[in-house]
Amino acid sequence: MLSEIALKLIQGEFICQYTNANLFNELNKEDEVIKQEVERFLSVIGRTLQTNTRGTTFFAAHLPDSPGAKEEARKAFEKLRERIRPTLSFLQLMAEINAHEGESSVFIQGGEILSVPEVIAGIEHNQAHLNSLDRLIWVRKKDDPLSVKVRQLFKELEKEGLLAIKNPKTERYVVTGKTDVIQDALSFIVDIESISAPQASDSNQGQGELKL
Amino acid sequence: MSAFQEGHQKEVEGLLATISKHRDLIARGYSARRGAEFSPEEEVSVQLLRSLGLVRPTGDGQFRLSKQLRELINRGVNRHHIRDINVNLGEYLDSLELTINDYLAAKYSKDEIILENAIDEMVSVFYEIGDFFSDASVEIDQQVKLVIGNHAYGQERIRVIRAHLAKLDRLQEAHETITQLLDDEIYTEDPLLSDERIKFLARTLRYIDQVKSTHYEIKTVLHMREVREQRTQKLRLLDAYLRENPTATFENTSENAVNFTFFQCIEPTRVQSFINFESNDHNWIEFYEQTIHALGQKKPYRPEHFTRPASGPTNMNKVLHQKEEAAAMKIINDLIRYIYTNKTAVSVTSFKHTHPLSGSVSHGYWLYISRMHPARLLLSPKSRLARFFKVTPIFSEHLAIEGNRRIKDVVISHIHASRTHFENLKSDIHSVDEVGS
16 A cells, blocks of 8 residues: 555655545545655655645645755746646636526536536537637647537546546546645635735726716 | 336326325424314315325324424425524423423422422423424534535535524524523522433533534535635636736746645656566566665665666567556665665666677666765766756755764666767766776
8 A cells, every 4th residue: 555655656646535535545544654654755755745725635745945846846837837727717617617597606626526418518508618618728629519529628637637537427527636736726826926806996997087 | 118117106296296285284284383283174184194104193183294204394494494493492481481480389389299290391391492402403414414415515505504504503592591591590409400400401412512513514614615715716816817918927936836835746757667578588577676685785885787687679669668667666666665664775776778789788777776975975976977867866854874974865766868968978987887996
């Protein structure tokens, strides 16, 4: 068990509550025996065990003080930067499909189930959703039928580790803990860049100008 | 649909039609706290519902709903509204006052029959109050669990959960009102009342635990929802910001990336394998086992070279390559663990692939596992090797003392150099070997 966990971690895999419950539970045990063993093992190679805000997944990270960690972190960010817009567009699309009438929608999170037929049904009669789907980078052939595009989207996101197939027959996917981690990272960007909503005074000023 | 299924469906439809036809009677039975009255004309309906196990008679001209039907309706109609709790509390306070007065009056009258009746009435009131709190808390808990069971909390579900929280708070206030009333000296001085008071408090201990646990569950869900809403809000801001500034570079984030765990997340370690499955013999496995053994025997800082057995053509297909990579990872894993668990100091180890015909090094496979002082490592030729391969040595925080020196674990694993680097490297290795010999 220990070597299986260590191997996955040093290969950069996420040990998620929803897709790898056995290994996750071993790491999450109260006695923390396995967790400490893994920590000791990772410390030898300058890594440490980390979890996300919701505690839904474990992953290996560089020790912040280890040489090269800063450079690695910057590289990881550069890699994520290219994916920010598409990831947000996907989250928006899923939130809008899942939202019930008159409700403000929230983004999906780890553990939620997404059904391909339901997503297809949610998109097919809504031109705005169809346009959003076509703009996603994971959908390569825009002329494909809707069902093909949605299936391709889910397959691609599965490859990226954001979704995992739960039931191939019913085409039900589970949102992984890695999705939670990425949302945490995006949230970090908002904080560190001090991105905030436009000031109310600005909009008032705008309205005043319109009246004139 | 089979004939059996069709028949079954008709049966269910028939039952639901009967329930619907007598819905007024059922609703009346549900609303009545004890028995509900029915008129002689309704007797046939009551008998029919009784034969279906939905109601039971409780006396002359009265009936009650069966427990199962009541529970089913409870789930559906979200019973124990705050209004019910308030009404019940008022009734219980009145009942308590009345029965206690009757009991005290009977006690002074010294009429044993009246006293016995008064005590019976008083005990039953205490029981009724205890049952009410216990039932209400269990019921709310069940309803909360039904809602919480599904992890997708839409706004409607959150509204229902909040309503349950308000009910729970009101129930708790009602319980506190009753317990405060029971602190009155009349309940502590009279032995019988004191006994009933203690029994009541003991019976509601489970209720208090239940309420605490349900309360905690609700608060957790609401907190999670709040966090999720805030996060969604933040990410929408980011989306809007990127629409306005599509070329934003996020310099601050880039500078501070090291402060956030996700950005420290390690890249998968890509390892060029030094095991060849194509060779289809045990030389490779022996080689691996001998290497492990040799690592254990080595003295610190004595350079060792392991030569990879001849493997023939190195062109491999993708699947084979992946297999080799996985095996190599396992070996590296074992090596690291070996060094760690045996506290062995091992110097740099390089694995080279010697071409079977020319005898020269044609392809480099490198794995360095070393335990030495960082300063010494940086000055050593091994550090130069690391530079050639653009590998940053990783110094872990694990410290060990050997003699009067502090030792740090150093693990560098790499891989594949460009041809130019490799040519430079070969001359370096020769010079190191010459110095070593």
